[in-house]
Amino acid sequence: MKAMILAAGKGTRVRPITHTIPKPMIPILQKPVMEFLLELLRKHGFTEIMVNVSHLAEEIESYFRDGQRFGVNIGYSFEGRIVDGELIGDALGSAGGIRKIHDFNPFFDETFVVLCGDALIDLDLTAALQWHKQKGAIATVITKTVPLESVSSYGVVVTDTENRVISFQEKPSQEEALSTKINTGIYIFEPEIIEYIPPKQKYDIGSELFPKLVAMGAPFYAVSMDFEWVDIGKVPDYWQAVRGVLLGEIKNVPIPGKQVREGIYTGLNVAVNWDKVDITGPVYIGSMTRIEDGAKIIGPTMIGPNCWICSDVIVSNSVIFEYSRLGKGVRLVDKLVFGRYCVDKNGSSIDLQAAALDWLITDARQIPSHAEIAEREKMAELIKLEAK
Numbered sequence: 495m496k497a498m499i500l501a502a503g504k505g506t507r508v509r510p511i512t513h514t515i516p517k518p519m520i521p522i523l524q525k526p527v528m529e530f531l532l533e534l535l536r537k538h539g540f541t542e543i544m545v546n547v548s549h550l551a552e553e554i555e556s557y558f559r560d561g562q563r564f565g566v567n568i569g570y571s572f573e574g575r576i577v578d579g580e581l582i583g584d585a586l587g588s589a590g591g592i593r594k595i596h597d598f599n600p601f602f603d604e605t606f607v608v609l610c611g612d613a614l615i616d617l618d619l620t621a622a623l624q625w626h627k628q629k630g631a632i633a634t635v636i637t638k639t640v641p642l643e644s645v646s647s648y649g650v651v652v653t654d655t656e657n658r659v660i661s662f663q664e665k666p667s668q669e670e671a672l673s674t675k676i677n678t679g680i681y682i683f684e685p686e687i688i689e690y691i692p693p694k695q696k697y698d699i700g701s702e703l704f705p706k707l708v709a710m711g712a713p714f715y716a717v718s719m720d721f722e723w724v725d726i727g728k729v730p731d732y733w734q735a736v737r738g739v740l741l742g743e744i745k746n747v748p749i750p751g752k753q754v755r756e757g758i759y760t761g762l763n764v765a766v767n768w769d770k771v772d773i774t775g776p777v778y779i780g781s782m783t784r785i786e787d788g789a790k791i792i793g794p795t796m797i798g799p800n801c802w803i804c805s806d807v808i809v810s811n812s813v814i815f816e817y818s819r820l821g822k823g824v825r826l827v828d829k830l831v832f833g834r835y836c837v838d839k840n841g842s843s844i845d846l847q848a849a850a851l852d853w854l855i856t857d858a859r860q861i862p863s864h865a866e867i868a869e870r871e872k873m874a875e876l877i878k879l880e881a882k
Contacts, residue, residue, distance in 0.1 A: 496604060497540040498592060499531055500679075501611040502548035502573050502585040510835040511732070516550040518611035519557065520726060523739055523750055523778055523796060524761075526557065527726060528611050530747070532564045538619035540607060541566045546591035548573040548583035571595045590697040596688050603685055608699070610679030614724040614735060616746040617680060622717060626682040631715045633687055633707055635659065636680035639718050642668050648676035649700055651716045659714045662704060675718050679725075722746060729841035733830060736813050740776040740794035749778055761799055780816065802858040811839075819858040831855060 501518040511520055518528035528545075535543060543561065547554050547570050554570075561568030571594055574583040586594055588608075596602050605627070607619060617636065626634040637651050650663040652673045663672060677700060690706055691697055707714040724744060726732045738744040751759040755768065757775020764779050770787035777791055780799030788805040791797070795809055798816035803809065806823045813830045820826065830837040836855060 495538075495540045495606070496542045496544075496602065497535050497607040497609065498595070498602075499528060499543060499545045499609050499611045500588050500591065501528065501554055502546045502583070502591055503612075504549045504583070504585070509729075510837065511729070511832055512549070514550070514833070516547075516553050517726070519550075519553050520612070520732060522614065522726075522735055522747055524780065524799070525747075525750070527614060528554070528558070529564065530614055531609055531611065532558070532561065532566055532568075534615060534617070534619065535607070535609075536565045538623075540619070543567065544569050544571060544595050544601060545611075546571045546573055546586070546595070548585040551581065551583065569601075571598070585696070587696040587702075588699040589691045589703045590695060592683075593688060593691040593693055593697065597693055602683070602688060606683055606685075608681040608683065612726050613679060614726070614744065614747065615678070615680065615721060617719060617721040617723070622680075622719060623682060625717050626715070629657075629713070629715050631682070631713050632684045633704075633712070633714045634682040635704070635714075635716045636678050636682075637675040637716045637718045638678050638721070638723050639674050640676050642671065642674055645671040645674055645676065651675045651677055653716050657715050657717060659704070659708055659716050661708065662700070664701075675716060678723050729830065729837055730839060733813065733839045736796050737794045737811075740778065740796065742776075749776070751778065751781075757793060800858055817858045819856045819860075821854050821856070824854050833857075 499518070501516065503517060504512065519526045532543070543566050545554065545568060551572055558564065558568055571591060573586045573591060573594065574581060592602065592608070605623065622636055635651060640648065646665050646667055648665065650666055650671055650673050651659060652661040652663065653675065654660050663670065681699065691703060697703065722744065724735045724738065726735050735744065739747045739749060749759045751761045753759050758773055758777050760779045761781030763781055764783050766785040767787055771785055772790040774792050776793040778796045780797060780801065782799055783797055783801040785803045786805040789803045790808045792810035795812050797803065797814045798818065800817050801814055802819040804820060804822040807820045808825045809820070810827045812826045812828065815832045818831050828839045
């Protein structure tokens with residue numbers, strides 16, 4: 495069976511991570527979110543998968559290749575152009591991307607599934623497909639019921655008593671919401687849907703195609719299903735996803751590595767004297783990471799591979815990406831460290847280089863000299879004194 499993963503977006507709400515990592519490649523404890531989607535599709539018999547790519551397309555293509563090692567077949571549709579020898583992404587929108595693939599050569603010649611590439615899900619796709627076919631739908635959107643206080647964060651789907659879609663509301667207030675069913679970005683389509691997508695232009699599924707289907711009175715339905723759905727469309731969402739895995743709240747994502755202490759998991763060859771550090775789980779520490787004596791780590795916290803955590807560092811409830819070096823005495827609480835950026839759990843970021851704080855948090859591959867370390871430690875002590 496055939497499917498499509500939408501992977502062309504720039505991921506502006508997940509910056510600064512998406513400056514260098516496309517959204518489908520954002521790791522959930524070292525495993526790209528799109529890999530989980532491929533596993534789900536394969537499990538339910540969807541093995542022919544098209545992926546539209548644009549922003550940082552080469553990152554996705556070089557990792558997943560033709561899909562053979564994941565038990566599926568993958569093809570890619572690039573959306574953009576070359577300017578002065580450089581690939582420039584120019585996404586066509588979720589529906590426009592479908593039409594581009596089909597216009598190249600009719601690929602969508604049977605019922606197919608479309609998934610957004612930025613969510614962890616454990617949906618029973620087989621049951622959803624069966625429901626779609628029983629309804630005789632041309633399009634089905636999979637919805638999930640959320641508490642009324644959460645509707646303002648999502649696109650709301652309004653249906654009649656037969657589950658036929660009659661209208662949409664984009665992030666309504668609690669008072670205005672006509673439903674608590676939200677659009678999860680999971681769709682089932684018949685091939686005829688292509689006829690309603692204009693060719694060679696940007697066109698969106700949610701804001702353009704779906705209202706058109708409603709206006710036409712097409713057999714367009716929504717089915718609300720009970721399944722795990724973890725959206726990582728924004729930095730706070732990603733933060734909660736990592737926390738959820740570490741705390742065991744997200745059941746379909748195991749913590750990688752081996753458990754070396756209660757609630758403490760590590761990758762290969764982590765350099766640490768367990769008797770001289772204070773680590774309280776749940777914590778994941780990636781391979782080839784060094785943790786110096788006197789460091790304190792409080793979970794839920796993820797520390798990526800090849801990091802260097804210096805002495806007297808305190809890390810609590812944080813996510814530290816690979817190759818991060820936290821200098822002596824650094825305190826990080828409720829923070830995400832990604833390259834030269836330090837981000838709080840609400841998504842506000844500090845450019846450490848621009849703020850002249852990159853002597854505190856650096857790239858672990860740039861090993862400072864003894865003189866530089868001494869100078870940094872002296873500056874850290876001065877800051878502590880001024881704080882007092």
